[in-house]
Amino acid sequence: MTTHTYDDFPYRCLIRPDIQPRHLATLAALFNLQPPSLTTARILELGCGNGINLLATAQSWPQADCLGIDYSARQIAAGQKIIQAVGLNNIVLKQLDILDIDDSLGQFDYIIIHGVYSWVTPRVQNKLLNICQHHLVPNGIAYISYNTYPGWYLNQIMRDMIQYYHVHQFTDKIIRPLETKQLLQWVIDRNQHHQDAYTLLLQEQLTRLQKPDGDNYLYHDLLEEENHPIYFYQFIEQAKQYNLEYVTDIKFREGLSAWQTLKPRFSGDFVTQEQYMDFFSNRKLRMTLLCHQGLTVNRQLEPKLMSRFYVAAMPFLQPTDLPVDINSSATIYFQKPNSHPVPINHPLIKSALLYLIDIYPSNIFFADLVAYLYSQQLNAILAINELSKNLAEELLALFCQELINLDRHAIPRLPTQSSDYPTVIPLARWQATQGQTTVVNSLGQLGQLDEFTCQLLPHLNGQNNRAALLKVMKRLVEQQHVTVILNEQEVLCSQLAEPELLHILNLYLDETLQIITRHALLVA
Numbered sequence: 001m002t003t004h005t006y007d008d009f010p011y012r013c014l015i016r017p018d019i020q021p022r023h024l025a026t027l028a029a030l031f032n033l034q035p036p037s038l039t040t041a042r043i044l045e046l047g048c049g050n051g052i053n054l055l056a057t058a059q060s061w062p063q064a065d066c067l068g069i070d071y072s073a074r075q076i077a078a079g080q081k082i083i084q085a086v087g088l089n090n091i092v093l094k095q096l097d098i099l100d101i102d103d104s105l106g107q108f109d110y111i112i113i114h115g116v117y118s119w120v121t122p123r124v125q126n127k128l129l130n131i132c133q134h135h136l137v138p139n140g141i142a143y144i145s146y147n148t149y150p151g152w153y154l155n156q157i158m159r160d161m162i163q164y165y166h167v168h169q170f171t172d173k174i175i176r177p178l179e180t181k182q183l184l185q186w187v188i189d190r191n192q193h194h195q196d197a198y199t200l201l202l203q204e205q206l207t208r209l210q211k212p213d214g215d216n217y218l219y220h221d222l223l224e225e226e227n228h229p230i231y232f233y234q235f236i237e238q239a240k241q242y243n244l245e246y247v248t249d250i251k252f253r254e255g256l257s258a259w260q261t262l263k264p265r266f267s268g269d270f271v272t273q274e275q276y277m278d279f280f281s282n283r284k285l286r287m288t289l290l291c292h293q294g295l296t297v298n299r300q301l302e303p304k305l306m307s308r309f310y311v312a313a314m315p316f317l318q319p320t321d322l323p324v325d326i327n328s329s330a331t332i333y334f335q336k337p338n339s340h341p342v343p344i345n346h347p348l349i350k351s352a353l354l355y356l357i358d359i360y361p362s363n364i365f366f367a368d369l370v371a372y373l374y375s376q377q378l379n380a381i382l383a384i385n386e387l388s389k390n391l392a393e394e395l396l397a398l399f400c401q402e403l404i405n406l407d408r409h410a411i412p413r414l415p416t417q418s419s420d421y422p423t424v425i426p427l428a429r430w431q432a433t434q435g436q437t438t439v440v441n442s443l444g445q446l447g448q449l450d451e452f453t454c455q456l457l458p459h460l461n462g463q464n465n466r467a468a469l470l471k472v473m474k475r476l477v478e479q480q481h482v483t484v485i486l487n488e489q490e491v492l493c494s495q496l497a498e499p500e501l502l503h504i505l506n507l508y509l510d511e512t513l514q515i516i517t518r519h520a521l522l523v524a
Contacts, residue, residue, distance in 0.1 A: 007074045009219040011115070013049035015056045018250050019143055019287070020444040021110045022060065025408045027289055028141045029308055031247050032298035035141050036109035038409060039063055044108040044135070046128065047071075047116035051079035051093045054112075056440045058091035059427050066091040067108075071098070086426040098127055101135075108135055111142040114287075118147040119226050125238070132290060133242040142244070142290040151284025152229035155221075157198075158205050162222045177215045180222070181206060232286060233275045243293045246271070250287035253400050270299055301400075303392035309406040311395060312363035313356035315445055316518075317403060326350045334403060342401055348387065349394045351376060356404065361443065361520040363411045366392070414442060415522045418513045422469070423462035423524040432457035441520040449519070450485060452476070453512050460516070462524060466509065473505045484508055 017023065021038055028035040041064045045054045048068030058066040068091070070076055076095040083091055098120075111132055117125055132142040147155075162180055184206040191199040208217055221227075230238075236246055277283070291297070320333040326347050333341035334353055344350055351373055356364070364372070370388045382390065398404045428439040432454045438446050439457070449457070452473075459472050477484065477493045484491040486508050493501055516522055 007072050009216070010072065010075055010078070011049055011220050012213050012216045013052045013075070015053050015440050015444070015446060016114065017445050019053070019112055019114055019145075020060070021057055021064075021112075021141075022407060022409070022444055023250070024110060024112075024141050024143055024289060026309070026406050027248055027250070027252070028291070029408050030301065030305060030406065032302075032305065033141070033247065033291060033295055034139055035408065036137060036139055038109075041065070041109040042107065043067070043110045043112070044069070044105075045112040045114075046098060046131070047113060048075075048093065049079070050075045050082060051091065052082065053114070054091060054093075055079075055082060055086065055088065055427055056444045058088050059086070059425060059440070060442060060444045062088075062090060064090060067105075068093045069096045069098070069101070071095070082430060086430050088426070098124055098131075101127070101131055103134070105131075105135055107137050107140075109137050109140050111136055111140070113142070113144045115145060117144050118228050118230070119220075119224055121226055122228070125228070129239060129242040129244065132244055133292075136292065138292060139295070140291070141247070143250070143288070144290065145285065145287045146235060147227065147229040148235075148278060148283050148286050149229050149231050150279060151282045154197075154201050155284060156229070158201065159222050159227065162218075177209070177218055180218055181209055184209070229284075231275065232278050232283075233271050235286065235288070236271050239290055240293070244290045245293045245295065245297060247289040247291050247297055248299070249289070253402065254281075256400055301396060303389070303396045306392040306395050306406075307366050307388075309408065310363040310365050310410055311356060311369055312405045312407065312411065313353065313360045314403055314405060315360070315447065317353070317357055317360075319354070324350055324354060326354065336403070339402070342403055346390075346394060348373060348382070348390060349398070352391065352395070353398075353403070361411060361414055361441075361518070363405070363407055365410070366395075411443060414520055415517060415524060417517065418522055419524045420465050421462050421524070422460045422464075422513060422516075422522065424457055424460040424516060424521045425523055428521050429458050429461060439519075439521070442523075443520055445520070447519040447521070449515070452484060452508075453515065456512060457516075457521075469509060470502065470505055473509065474501065477501070477505070486511065 021041065021043055025035040025038060038061050041061065043054070043057055043064055043066045045051075045066075045068045048054050048070050049072070051068040051070075054066050054068045058064065068079065070093070073095045076093050079093045083093065113128055117128060120128075128144070132144075136142055162183070184202055188199060188202050188206065191202070208214060211217075239246065314336045317334055317336045320335050320341050324332050329345045329347065331343045331345045332350055333343055335341040344353065352369065355369070355372060370384065370391055373391065374382075374384050374387055377387075395404060399406055425442055428441065431439045435454075437451060437454050438448050439454070440446055455476055456469070456473060459469060464472070480494075484493055484504065486504065491504055493504065496504065513522075
């Protein structure tokens with residue numbers, strides 16, 4: 001990745017909940033490791049861009065020490081402005097060549113390397129693994145993402161065609177996005193009667209380039225000089241040269257049930273089995289956790305390990321029908337946004353899920369959840385040891401189905417209602433000032449808010465009481481900057497007299513504050 005490309009066309013930086021240290025620690029513990037506590041952890045992100053992902057970490061863990069390093073001076077300067085605007089003092093961003101990192105960097109509990117490994121030279125790749133070997137504490141966790149074969153073979157066809165076309169036809173980078181789209185459309189039009197894999201790939205790539213961040217994808221995926229996909233087994237061989245051990249992948253739950261069916265057909269160690277899975281799924285990206293060799297990694301998911309976790313419902317998980325009969329084995333479906341409903345018929349698990357939904361966004365330690373459910377039993381149907389065993393088995397299954405979250409740490413008690421001067425976490429307020437409607441919460445999770453709420457968010461800074469907030473809302477409505485949605489229906493505010501408008505805005509403010517609280521965005 002060249003400085004010229006990276007500074008001229010800055011990579012779009014995102015907050016990724018799945019690579020937040022909170023989740024890395026959970027997965028490591030699930031595979032029988034003892035990852036460092038995050039409370040006072042040192043966390044390093046290499047290739048951090050403007051640091052927005054690390055900012056979410058720093059906000060969630062105010063006593064942690066966060067360091068982000070990136071090659072682009074432009075990205076680091078942008079990130080430092082965000083830090084100043086948000087007011088965090090536990091994060092530092094540095095412009096530095098990865099090859100220049102030395103022993104003075106110190107030791108880290110967690111090292112995060114996302115979107116870098118495949119896009120740098122083999123020399124830099126070796127340096128990245130060397131950093132993980134020498135700068136990771138003995139029980140630390142490193143995370144590295146990388147492009148993989150066989151999935152990247154198809155992408156390689158597209159990449160080679162576009163690079164060859166641009167090298168021979170165009171030197172002006174400004175017109176490259178338009179010319180690329182025209183090239184793809186031309187090829188698609190001439191293959192429109194052939195719905196083969198190649199034509200479908202071209203159409204998929206054209207659709208990708210037509211999205212708002214399509215130019216970013218073009219410059220940093222298709223036109224980047226360095227790109228080195230690799231087979232999973234080859235990456236593991238490279239990691240072993242630096243005494244690093246594979247733990248698991250961020251998305252290990254994908255295809256888990258299918259693999260349990262296929263596994264008896266294939267012999268070999270876990271590397272061989274994982275490589276087979278990549279062939280079966282045509283995987284093109286791995287998101288891998290590593291630890292030092294010598295630690296005991298247990299890749300058999302064992303229910304007994306549930307006893308070391310705090311448990312929480314996934315955000316906005318709900319039963320599809322109410323009321324829920326918790327005393328029968330009748331099937332009830334639970335569903336989170338943008339996902340398929342999951343059938344639950346075990347009375348114990350119905351009760352557990354309803355309780356977790358009720359206390360969300362807080363979590364509860366496994367033993368305390370067992371005690372609560374035991375106290376709720378009618379006629380003490382299950383002995384507490386049997387209840388604990390059954391619950392552990394079911395919770396592990398629910399985690400694999402992504403209905404619940406597991407955590408090595410208790411979630412700090414969050415406000416259940418707003419104060420007289422409502423205050424939302426600083427990073428979410430900053431995101432709202434940038435026109436973003438997907439914002440990060442106190443736990444490093446992302447949530448989608450409506451436009452009106454996002455315009456209101458910067459004013460929830462602890463300096464405005466209810467009367468002041470209503471004035472802000474009234475001004476936004478009068479300037480026609482927002483649409484009011486109340487009880488899932490649009491309100492035509494322009495047709496309302498002022499007393500009625502203020503009544504509607506009062507109701508909307510109540511609903512908005514409830515939503516913000518539910519999103520774990522509220523500080524006070």
